[in-house]
Structure formats: C-alpha cells, structure tokens
Amino acid sequence: MSIEHLHPVPHLVTALNGPLQQLERHFLARQSDIEAWFRQQWQQTPAPFYASVDLRNAGFKLAPVDTNLFPAGFNNLSQELLPLCIQAVQSALERHCPEARQILLIPENHTRNQYYLESLATLQDIIQKAGFLVRIGSLAEELREPQNFSLPSGRQLLLEPLRRKNDRLYVREFSPCLVLLNNDLSAGRPAILEGLQQMLLPPLALGWSNRLKSDHFSLYQEVTQVFAGLIDIDPWLITPLFLRCGEINFMKRAGEECLASNIDSLLQSIQRKYDEYGLDQKPFVVVKADAGTYGMGVMTVHSAAEIQSLNRKQRSRMATSKGGLETSQVLLQEGVYTFETWGDNQAVTDPVVYMIDHFIVGGFYRVHTRRGANENLNAPGMHFEPLAFAQPCTTPEHHMAPDAHPNRFYAYGVIGRLALLAAARELLANDR
Amino acid sequence: MSIEHLHPVPHLVTALNGPLQQLERHFLARQSDIEAWFRQQWQQTPAPFYASVDLRNAGFKLAPVDTNLFPAGFNNLSQELLPLCIQAVQSALERHCPEARQILLIPENHTRNQYYLESLATLQDIIQKAGFLVRIGSLAEELREPQNFSLPSGRQLLLEPLRRKNDRLYVREFSPCLVLLNNDLSAGRPAILEGLQQMLLPPLALGWSNRLKSDHFSLYQEVTQVFAGLIDIDPWLITPLFLRCGEINFMKRAGEECLASNIDSLLQSIQRKYDEYGLDQKPFVVVKADAGTYGMGVMTVHSAAEIQSLNRKQRSRMATSKGGLETSQVLLQEGVYTFETWGDNQAVTDPVVYMIDHFIVGGFYRVHTRRGANENLNAPGMHFEPLAFAQPCTTPEHHMAPDAHPNRFYAYGVIGRLALLAAARELLANDR
Numbered sequence: 001m002s003i004e005h006l007h008p009v010p011h012l013v014t015a016l017n018g019p020l021q022q023l024e025r026h027f028l029a030r031q032s033d034i035e036a037w038f039r040q041q042w043q044q045t046p047a048p049f050y051a052s053v054d055l056r057n058a059g060f061k062l063a064p065v066d067t068n069l070f071p072a073g074f075n076n077l078s079q080e081l082l083p084l085c086i087q088a089v090q091s092a093l094e095r096h097c098p099e100a101r102q103i104l105l106i107p108e109n110h111t112r113n114q115y116y117l118e119s120l121a122t123l124q125d126i127i128q129k130a131g132f133l134v135r136i137g138s139l140a141e142e143l144r145e146p147q148n149f150s151l152p153s154g155r156q157l158l159l160e161p162l163r164r165k166n167d168r169l170y171v172r173e174f175s176p177c178l179v180l181l182n183n184d185l186s187a188g189r190p191a192i193l194e195g196l197q198q199m200l201l202p203p204l205a206l207g208w209s210n211r212l213k214s215d216h217f218s219l220y221q222e223v224t225q226v227f228a229g230l231i232d233i234d235p236w237l238i239t240p241l242f243l244r245c246g247e248i249n250f251m252k253r254a255g256e257e258c259l260a261s262n263i264d265s266l267l268q269s270i271q272r273k274y275d276e277y278g279l280d281q282k283p284f285v286v287v288k289a290d291a292g293t294y295g296m297g298v299m300t301v302h303s304a305a306e307i308q309s310l311n312r313k314q315r316s317r318m319a320t321s322k323g324g325l326e327t328s329q330v331l332l333q334e335g336v337y338t339f340e341t342w343g344d345n346q347a348v349t350d351p352v353v354y355m356i357d358h359f360i361v362g363g364f365y366r367v368h369t370r371r372g373a374n375e376n377l378n379a380p381g382m383h384f385e386p387l388a389f390a391q392p393c394t395t396p397e398h399h400m401a402p403d404a405h406p407n408r409f410y411a412y413g414v415i416g417r418l419a420l421l422a423a424a425r426e427l428l429a430n431d432r
Numbered sequence: 433m434s435i436e437h438l439h440p441v442p443h444l445v446t447a448l449n450g451p452l453q454q455l456e457r458h459f460l461a462r463q464s465d466i467e468a469w470f471r472q473q474w475q476q477t478p479a480p481f482y483a484s485v486d487l488r489n490a491g492f493k494l495a496p497v498d499t500n501l502f503p504a505g506f507n508n509l510s511q512e513l514l515p516l517c518i519q520a521v522q523s524a525l526e527r528h529c530p531e532a533r534q535i536l537l538i539p540e541n542h543t544r545n546q547y548y549l550e551s552l553a554t555l556q557d558i559i560q561k562a563g564f565l566v567r568i569g570s571l572a573e574e575l576r577e578p579q580n581f582s583l584p585s586g587r588q589l590l591l592e593p594l595r596r597k598n599d600r601l602y603v604r605e606f607s608p609c610l611v612l613l614n615n616d617l618s619a620g621r622p623a624i625l626e627g628l629q630q631m632l633l634p635p636l637a638l639g640w641s642n643r644l645k646s647d648h649f650s651l652y653q654e655v656t657q658v659f660a661g662l663i664d665i666d667p668w669l670i671t672p673l674f675l676r677c678g679e680i681n682f683m684k685r686a687g688e689e690c691l692a693s694n695i696d697s698l699l700q701s702i703q704r705k706y707d708e709y710g711l712d713q714k715p716f717v718v719v720k721a722d723a724g725t726y727g728m729g730v731m732t733v734h735s736a737a738e739i740q741s742l743n744r745k746q747r748s749r750m751a752t753s754k755g756g757l758e759t760s761q762v763l764l765q766e767g768v769y770t771f772e773t774w775g776d777n778q779a780v781t782d783p784v785v786y787m788i789d790h791f792i793v794g795g796f797y798r799v800h801t802r803r804g805a806n807e808n809l810n811a812p813g814m815h816f817e818p819l820a821f822a823q824p825c826t827t828p829e830h831h832m833a834p835d836a837h838p839n840r841f842y843a844y845g846v847i848g849r850l851a852l853l854a855a856a857r858e859l860l861a862n863d864r
Contacts, residue, residue, distance in 0.1 A: 394515055
C-alpha cells in the first residue's frame, strides 16, 4: 500500500453537506428507535450470512450502489476489527447450524488473483478463530490436486479440489455438515452444488445467476420508504432512483430506444430532486448489467445521446459481464456523486461496509487517484488503494458533531444495514 | 494511572511453566473441539447476562478464584475492545428480550466510589451504543432527587431515585420492560425488587444473598471434570481444590476445630499434587466468606495453627464481609500462586476476564506492587493499577508459541468461560 495511513478518514469536500449533516443528526437523535426497528426487522427477516455494501457519499446524499452477498476484500479490513468478525461469525453459526464443528469453504475460481486469495485466507482465519475447522474446496477445473499458495502477506493457503459423492461435497475425506459459499455464481449454478444434503450458506438462489440488481433496489426502496417515515426524512436522501430495461443487446443495438427514453426520464427525475434541494450538480445515470458484479458492463452517462453514439469497443464492453453472462437486462441507476476525497491529491474515495449476520463488522474506503467524482470506482482493470476504517461503525458519539468520524461511520452502518435488510427480503422471497 | 503501558502483557516469571505450556498447547491443538463443546454447553445452559472472573496464573496452574455475576470494572477494559462489548450486548438482549428498547439499570449503592461510577458510566455507554435508552435507578436511600455526578474522565452520570408502583419499577415516568442489575445484593434481596412484572437480568437468585462460592466451585469442578476429559488433561491444572465449613463464628471462636482440620486436610491434598508435579512451592489455603464479595473476609494461611492464633482485630475482619453480612459459612480454597509480574519492580498481577453473554469481551490485569505471590489481590483497602488486555481473548495463533500473548489470552478466555459455565448451571438450578 502506497498511501500513508496517518489520517485514516477521508475529508468530505463539499459545501453541500447540509442535508447529510441533517441525516446524521437524525440518525443520532433517533438511534434507539433505529436500532429497535432493525432488531424487529431481523426477527422477521433474518440477515444473510454476510454481505458487503458499496456506498456513495455525495454530502447531500448517502446511498448504496451495490450489495455483494459473497463478499471478498476481508483482507482490507482493519486488523483491530477482526475480533468483531470472529464474534459475529460465532453468533451467525450458532443460529444457522449450532451443531457445526467443521466448514467447507467454496471460493471464487480466481486462483491467480492474489488480492482475492488474501481475502480468502483472512476469511478462513476469522472462521477458524471463531472455533471451526475450515478447509477450502475449489470449483476451479484446473485444480486437480491440493495446491498450496504462498501469499504476499506471508500466509499459506491450501486449496483442494472439490468433489461430490451422492449428495455430499468433500475435499478428500472431509465432508462437514456446513458448506459456506464465497463464490457469487456469476457463471451460473454449478451442478455439483445442486440438491446437497449439507447446509449451503448463503443459498444458491442468492448467486448472480438468479439475482437481479433491480430486484434488490426495488426491495431497498420499500425498506427506505418505511425507514424514512420512521425517522421523518425524505427517502431520496438515502435511495438511488432507478429504472430497468429488458432485452437489451448492445452488439445488435436491440432495445436502444427503451434505454434512451428511460435514461432521459431518470435524468429528469434526478434533476427535479436536485432542483428541490437547490443543487447545481449535473445529474448522471449509471448503466449496469442487471445480473452480475465486478463492475464489468458498467457505464456512466449524462444524456441519452451518449448511449446511441457508443463505438464498437464500448458496446462490446457492455455486452458481457464477469463470467461471460450476456447482458440482456440492464439497470439504470441514479448516479450518486462521491465527494469524499483523500490525501493531497484529493483522491476520490468510496466507503464499503461489511456485515456478518446483521452485525456491522467494519469496512474500508476504496481510494482512487485517477477518477472523477461521477465515475464508477469498481470498474474493470481498476486499481484502488484500500484504506481500512479506523473505527467501528457501532460507536456513535452523541456529544460529538453529527459529522464527527464515529458518527459518519455510524451513518454508513445504518445505510449498509438498510441494504442488508433488502437482501434479507430477497432471501425470504427465495425461501418461499 | 502511574504505570506505563508500553509492554502491556506481564512477564510470566517462573521456570515451572512447563505444565502450563502443556495446557496452552492442548487448548490450541483442540481449539475447534473446545469451541464446539462450549457451543453445545451454551445451548443446554444459557450464560448469565454478564460476568467477570478473577484468575490466578501460577505457570504450572491456571485457575479461577472468584466469579462475579454483577461485574464492575468496565472502565478498566481497553477502549479498542468496547465494540466487542457492544456487539455482545446486542446478541444477549436479542436473546433475552428482543422487544426491549429501553433499559433501567440498577447499580451498587457506592455513590462515592469514583471507580465504580466510571465503570457504571462505561456500562451505560456500551448499552446505549448497542442501541438502547438507558437510565440509572439507584437503590441508595440517601438519593432522594436525581443527582448528576461529574466523573474524573470528564463524563457526566445521572443517578435517579428508583421507585415502585404496583409491580413495576420506575425512575420518574420511565418504566421499561427490562431491568438490568449491576448490584450484587450482598446486603440481601431488597423488597422493591421482588415479584416484578418487568424482566430482571440477572435474576435476584444470582445475588450474593443467595449464592455460595462453594456451590459455584462445586459446579466448576463438575465442569472441569468433563472438560479435562475432553482434552485429556489433569483437571487439577485448571481447578482449585476446596473444602467448606458451616456455622463458623470468628468472634465466638465457634467451629474452629472444623476449620483447622479442613485446612490441614486441604494443605495435604495440595501437597500431594505439588509432589506429583515435583513443585517445591509451599501450599497455602485462602479462607473466604462463602457468601460475599469484594475480598472482605479473606485470609491466607499456610497452616491450621494460624487460624487458632488470630488476634481480635483479625477475627473481627473475618467476621463481616461487604454489606455487613455476618460470616457463618466459610470456603477454604486452594491458594494458587501468581507468577505473572509486571515492570521493573516485579509487581504481582492477576488477570480478570470479562464476558457478556457467552462472549469473552476483554479483560485487564490487577497490578499490585506491594503484595506477594501468595496473597489475595482483591483485599480490603487494596489499590491496584488496572492494565487493560491489549488484545482480545479470541485470536489464538496456531503458528505462534503456546505462550505467545494471543495464546495466553486465549487460555484465559477458556478458563473464564469454564467458570461462566459453572455460573450458567447455578442459574439453571435456580430456575427450576
């Protein structure tokens, strides 16, 4: 990491942070109501096993833009906050599978991505410290023998080939009652994981092969409608507007009219809200594959015309996302500016919050030096510097200013949990 | 605090730490079995709301000597570990009383003890950060109006007089469904707390007016018998031997023969174990009131003769304990040497571990510069320097030496939880 960690909280560079301080002030004033409401929600709709939520902080608005139910990046969390992860894993597994002693962890197939392997090693370490034996069973076809990886951190990571006998998964003779997925199934639901006798967490239905971002954000909208009523704020301050378009083929230019008219309509809706709050920023829209992750197939547009003038290369980039899924449904999401910057070069930063069960366990900032405030920070080929949250998100300080660091982190934790609640509702809908 | 916190883990000064490293080695090697066993135990016998356990680390032996179910000293925990407390309170209250939004906290009556008030302020802060409104209702008769205390830490603490209307407790109009006791009831069960409609945690039956140390250590012995079998160690390595004597009156010298013969018998049992392990320390016995706390009525003896030659002042000290209870039953407990020392002056230190629900949330060392290794560190008029654990007790590191700090802290956490399990069995016995 090249960035010095001396002042580990980015500076929020905006004169327009009035409404956000309003938001933080509301969160503080209504903290016990908010927490009581969350407790009630988790009783009704239990949280998924884990999640990370990408936030954007525009000063005047704080909202999630992506919710990952198979999070990586555990290696980016502060070492000091790992005990929170350990304790949360203990709580989660007591609830899901109290008799479990051993866990089979199924990772992504990126065996050449050192960052991912570091995250995997941290996740394994957390679950082992929580008191479970953990072995890693890989779906990667090229892995035919157990393979030991030496990581940059100095740790060793053993990946073993996953195999199935009848309706149980194994690595060698190891076949525990609980299988934990850390693979988002962008490439589809592998047959080897279907119809298992073992408990699989999170369930296959939460993989990207089933899940649509637009479903998530519809549920998020329902969640924030109620929550905003509870604490008496405009839900738009915490909710990105969106529209969706079906049956888009970027290469064949099919569905382009729908795309163009929906972009226009969405830009107008954003402009109306900006006018209402007297904001002179230029509205923008982020175009994403409705299924998929890793920021592939993501584009920022300021007008419908931009979508019609894409060149072949840009179309091709939008046409496929991670794992080769062809983009056919598209999410048009209100672009939320990032006004948090870091360091002398004013690098743009986005917070990512992590949850295990319904507990906020930490987070980090993605710090990017070469991007503007309205660009996606999780784009292909993107390199970010992780900047671990120096403090937990659970220690609001009523005697400090609403935008003091512990209170800003608390606000992140509230918004992260609202997105988690939307995911919990996806989970419940899939259980039915 | 006058002690520098540069090397926050005491040095274990003993050449006799072989068996303890054996113990730590066993704990590490069998960690997933140990944790699975604890999970099963908490399912069968849920943990009390909170506890602190005083440990003694003799190098060759690591054992609890006191278990407090209404802990103070929260202000001595490391600030960095408070998020663990917050998360554990959330877990605990979701289990006990998921609908609770507000909590009435009933403290000890020592309104002049700044240390206690600091602990109370920290406890209130933890529960508030966990998402509850907390007000403090005092039993102290001298408190007739709400009184605000300015604490050395700069914090403010508001104590309000507790009142009862029908079968509910109030401070002013505030009467939440959950009442949390932080008063160990040494002075008996106050009528105002009997037969409440509100949930009272922990229940009155766990107060010192009902509880006997000897019952606790009997249950502890049962727990360690099974646990030692599980990981294949001699239970004595983690269990203090003890005997009890009933109907003792120190002033009237009643019951002295029982005391003398039991002390002799216990010293002989200890000597046999010392011989078995080739230890040349001199056995000693700690004489304590069987009901009571705060180290009053505690005495260290190396022979039965010492008990017969007590002077009047010593007898008077043994005759009453905190809250004025007359000592009538006595616990004779194997004295466990303290071989952990701190700093250039080799100050003797004892670890105290803290648990909320069944989660280890931290601890501190009592550092005492003017006492020997075989003296009680929690004695009347005693002043200790608290030295917060720098690390949590939940991060055992298999690649480090068995006595490396994270592994020593893990061992403390294991023993602390064994004592907690004994307390959970007391709780269950009282529920029946």
